[in-house]
Amino acid sequence: MEWLFLDLNSYFASVEQQERPELRGRPIGIVPLITENTCCIAASYEAKAYGVKTGVNVAEAKLLCPHIELVEARPKLYVEYHHRIVEAVNSCIPVTSVMSVDEMACKLMGRERALPNATTLALDIKQSLRTVGATLRCSVGLAPNRYLSKIASDLCKPDGLTAFLLRDLPQALYCLKLSDLVGVGRAMEKRIHGNGITTVEQLCQLSPEQMRRIWNSVLGERLWHWLRGADFHSPEFKRKSLGKQHVLPPKYRTREQALFVALKLLHVSAANLRKLKMWAGGIGAVVEFLKKRPARFDGEGVEVPAWKAHMRIHECRDTVILQGYLTKLWDSCPAQEPLQVGIWLFNLVPDELHTLSLFEDDEKRHRISTVVDELNQRYGQNAVYFGGIHSVLDSAPTRISFTSIPDLDDF
Ligand SMILES: [Mg+2]
Structure with missing residues (x-):
């Protein structure tokens, strides 16, 4: 294991539930403004259980979950929590890079790289988040490179822990959808389909050159290496x-x-x-x-x-x-x-x-x-x-x- 990736689950909603205990255990949706003409920028796990996803508009959210509570976003508060979270993670392992307000990546060193130790570290981090807020949960991904660690962190929510081992790559990825791959948006997926590729397994059968051609950039070739666990800096x-x-x-x-x-x-x-x-x-x-x-x-x-x-x-x-x-x-x-x-x-x-x-x-x-x-x-x-x-x-x-x-x- 070379990287540990941490993704806070339902981050904005969890912070609100931490600050306002009366919201805990309830379906809530975070909205930029309290109006009918907007959409949820985050939803609590309880709301997600009803199918309320990020980006769903308020009318639809109420249809899916009639008793959903809409809460106006407090961005400043989320940033304050963010700093405390980074500090808490830093107390377990230095944060290598902060990717967004609710995502960060840590490079593992020495003994931390052994799977049992990396797992313990992940559990320690989860525990230290509770000291910032009892409602905070995160999904952790462990992998030989940062790219795959992010994908791993996405696989099990909330409060998940997923690891990709180098020896299992790329086969371990075959169960994923093409769109699960970071960097494969709707347009890219279409382009891949246009080349007769519909599964990650088929994608992994391609050569680096073929990947480069589909992506029409060196990114395709990089992805070929990443899917196999290569760890290199690519500040591309x-x-x-x-x-x-x-x-x-x-x-x-x-x-x-x-x-x-x-x-x-x-x-x-x-x-x-x-x-x-x-x-x-x-x-x-x-x-x-x-x-x-x-x-x-x-x-x-x-x-x-x-x-x-x-x-x-x-x-x-x-x-x-x-x-x-x-x-x-x-x-x-x-x-x-x-x-x-x-x-x-x-x-x-x-x-x-x-x-x-x-x-x-x-x-x-x-x-x-x-x-x-x-x-x-x-x-x-x-x-x-x-x-x-x-x-x-x-x-x-x-x-x-x-x-x-x-x-x-x-x-
Ligand atoms: Mg998140």
Whole structure:
């Protein structure tokens, strides 16, 4: 087990039942406003038993459950409880990421990963929630990756505990519906059906390439790996690119100096890329220019359009090779007075999906880059750097600390 996912059951309704004991044990629906023209944004278990689901409109809810009590939502209260819940979970295991007001994921470490220990931990968490509110229940999912842990947490409600073991994958998923898979919405389901696939079992018979084709993106391929329990960071929903920008001090406002600053930004970004265990399939650069002021003219000056260029590249995370690409891009940069430079790396893919390079020296180059990263981490940024940026070392101070990169452990 690598991940524990926690999903509060009937969260808003449970908080209301905690705050107002007279509502406990009764079917209630939470509505944004008390009016006939709205729908339930949450329902208590007791209301769910009558078929009242999230999103059902008030008229329908009353038809399904005539004695349902409608309660106006108190968002601030739910956020307050949220913070107390996170604290309670944190007292059992550090919360790796908070996904929403009622969902969080925890990366398991060391002995926690053994199923009996992970199970005990889940029960401890459930217990600690009761200290926040006696009415609070959660469903817990345990799995080899975060994606599957979320799916597991959805399977048994309320107060459930479900685990997917690596050795049972993907067969353990065959009982699910396609729409049970996170990321398979109605449109996606239609597209999968269009390919003659109607069950998760059939989906699991496909190759990574076929999945990629159906999804028309690398996401399909990722899903193939996730369904088999692979655990890799794929900040795909958030991080598709990374990069940095810097406003040039006056002494660097030439085309040549701007390139050096851009190379330095690249040097930092490439180190981040390696730290994230990702590869870039593209590189881009942007330069904004100072306004042009014709002689004997003291008006506003004339706007010079920014220069922007990018190229797709063979998947790469090596600083030297990336510098070569950037220098090549720079050929098309006009010789205006630059004000700001930026670089970005895009089409990022994680290690697991990186098509291994056929170039022999890639591995050696990669080792050099890694050594440089290690030296810089140990002795401070710029302890070791690549030739070409030394003239601008005092520019673009690095504000990124490796420990504070967000999204690092997302999925
Ligand atoms: Mg929930």
